[in-house]
Amino acid sequence: MAGLAAGTAALAAPRVLAQAPPHVAVVGGGFAGASASRALKRQGTDIRVTLVESKARYAACPFSNAVLAGLRDLDAQYFGYDGMKRDGIDVVAASATAIDAEARRLRLDDGSDLAFDRLILAPGIDLMLDAIPGYGASGAEVMPHAWQAGEQTALLRRQLEAMDDGGLVVIAAPANPFRCPPGPYERASLVAHYLKAHKPRSKLLILDAKDSFSKQRLFEEAWEELYPGLIEWVSLSFGGRVTEVDAATKTLTTEFGSHQAAVANVIPPQRAGAIAAAAGVADRTGWCPIDPVTFESRLRPGIHVIGDAAIAGAMPKSAFSANAQAKACAAAVATLLAGGQPAAPKLINTCYSLAAPDYGISIAGVYEPREGLLAEVAGAGGVSPLDAPADVRASEAVYAEAWFDTITGEVFG
Amino acid sequence: MATTRHRRLMRGGLALLAALWAASPHAAQRAPLPAPAGATACSGCHAPAGNGPVPGLAGRPAAEIAAAMAAFRSGERPATVMDRIAKGFSDEEARAIAEWIAAGP
Structure with missing residues (x-):
């Protein structure tokens, strides 16, 4: 009997195995991970998808600068996972604590294990709070980074509202690479918009750890036009890099001197979310090298890395990039699971920034795999024109908001 | 030829x-x-229904989408970002994307 049963099982096994749908685990429910989960379900193949995300709601960073300026409710930044559940994605409210790439298993903080055929890691960024002496987790409660949206956004908004007219707002911007390259400058613009209307004697100082920034000429043109004399940008060469802070007095020290702020927004250096290092997919830079066709880790086969955590060559760390990468990665993973050879993708990024509520500017790029990285397609992409008429800026502001509505609908809706 | x-x-x-x-x-x-190279990125801005200021692409004939991409690339059709994006795709690539979109994936 036992022999017969075993024989039947042995005969049946290959058929059962062939029919069991492959399982892809996705870690991280931001723009990258949520997009990938959905895209996998929409490949048309039978793939079981588990999304591992500890938070019940995602707080989106794009447009959170408008929240800081009082132009938008923080509630409008939150998105849940009900849409994903409706799509048949198994959403597990837990954090991944360890990943065994060889055994293809994931350890969760509730003590359970999750086996996968392939893993898509989308952990976003980790803020290196201790990289700036004097800052740290307690410093962030006084001088918010607001670089992961949510409570930090609300805190910085409250501080701006409470500040007296004539106060100095300081934004400390990090060196490259970091999440949302134009973000600190959009933030400066929209905070200036708020100050100009409500606290016109105030000043805004950007202390920068670099000598140039995304859409720089466009931002500078907008600042000259909209907020003359309000925003001052101090580059690395002119002593912009913050070397130390004192949270008690809100003092930021640079190589050239120190600045006492009424409100200080310190955006610290970043690296891939902690699970990336734990999984062995982050290199010495703190970010994750990937194959530009499949997004598979160069360090651990079977694990794909997308979004801000990945070293995506010329692609900036943006929500648009994360979404585009997620869809390309999902297609590659589905092809690999079916035993196929993924074709080289082309990716697009479009990043809008608001210099004012009715003043939008953008940068766009098209990317393809070249020499092992995602490289820009020559002759394509670039930024909005300088000296454009107001109606062009106004329409880009409209497109910016339309983009946010569309992408959050596609990803979370 | x-x-x-x-x-x-x-x-x-x-x-x-x-x-x-x-x-x-x-x-x-x-x-x-499988979606041709670049095709899945479009929906980042172009919602299927397209009720907002960015036009939807669902249900549009392939020839119309391909012609629009060509006109954006040449500058014949003014745009804010599509001129910059269209320059990243050849006629063949744009046509493949257009056909995939028109087929309603």
Whole structure:
């Protein structure tokens, strides 16, 4: 009997195995991970998808600068996972604590294990709070980074509202690479918009750890036009890099001197979310090298890395990039699971920034795999024109908001 | 001339690929056609319904989408970002994307 049963099982096994749908685990429910989960379900193949995300709601960073300026409710930044559940994605409210790439298993903080055929890691960024002496987790409660949206956004908004007219707002911007390259400058613009209307004697100082920034000429043109004399940008060469802070007095020290702020927004250096290092997919830079066709880790086969955590060559760390990468990665993973050879993708990024509520500017790029990285397609992409008429800026502001509505609908809706 | 031949070759390749997929024992579970390079990025801005200021693409004929991409690329049709994006795609690539969108994935 036992022999017969075993024989039947042995005969049946290959058929059962062939029919069991492959399982892809996705870690991280931001723009990258949520997009990938959905895209996998929409490949048309039978793939079981588990999304591992500890938070019940995602707080989106794009447009959170408008929240800081009082132009938008923080509630409008939150998105849940009900849409994903409706799509048949198994959403597990837990954090991944360890990943065994060889055994293809994931350890969760509730003590359970999750086996996968392939893993898509989308952990976003980790803020290196201790990289700036004097800052740290307690410093962030006084001088918010607001670089992961949510409570930090609300805190910085409250501080701006409470500040007296004539106060100095300081934004400390990090060196490259970091999440949302134009973000600190959009933030400066929209905070200036708020100050100009409500606290016109105030000043805004950007202390920068670099000598140039995304859409720089466009931002500078907008600042000259909209907020003359309000925003001052101090580059690395002119002593912009913050070397130390004192949270008690809100003092930021640079190589050239120190600045006492009424409100200080310190955006610290970043690296891939902690699970990336734990999984062995982050290199010495703190970010994750990937194959530009499949997004598979160069360090651990079977694990794909997308979004801000990945070293995506010329692609900036943006929500648009994360979404585009997620869809390309999902297609590659589905092809690999079916035993196929993924074709080289082309990716697009479009990043809008608001210099004012009715003043939008953008940068766009098209990317393809070249020499092992995602490289820009020559002759394509670039930024909005300088000296454009107001109606062009106004329409880009409209497109910016339309983009946010569309992408959050596609990803979370 | 070369372009037309190229296009025909590519269409032939896609048809062959589709036939191979259809012939697979798991055809029912398989995607109809993999998205051509770049195609899945469009929906980042273009919602299927397209009720907002950015036009939707669902239901549009392939020829219309391909012609729009060509006009954006040449600058004949003014745009804020599509002129910059369209320059990243050849006629063949734009046509493949247009056909995939028109087929309503």
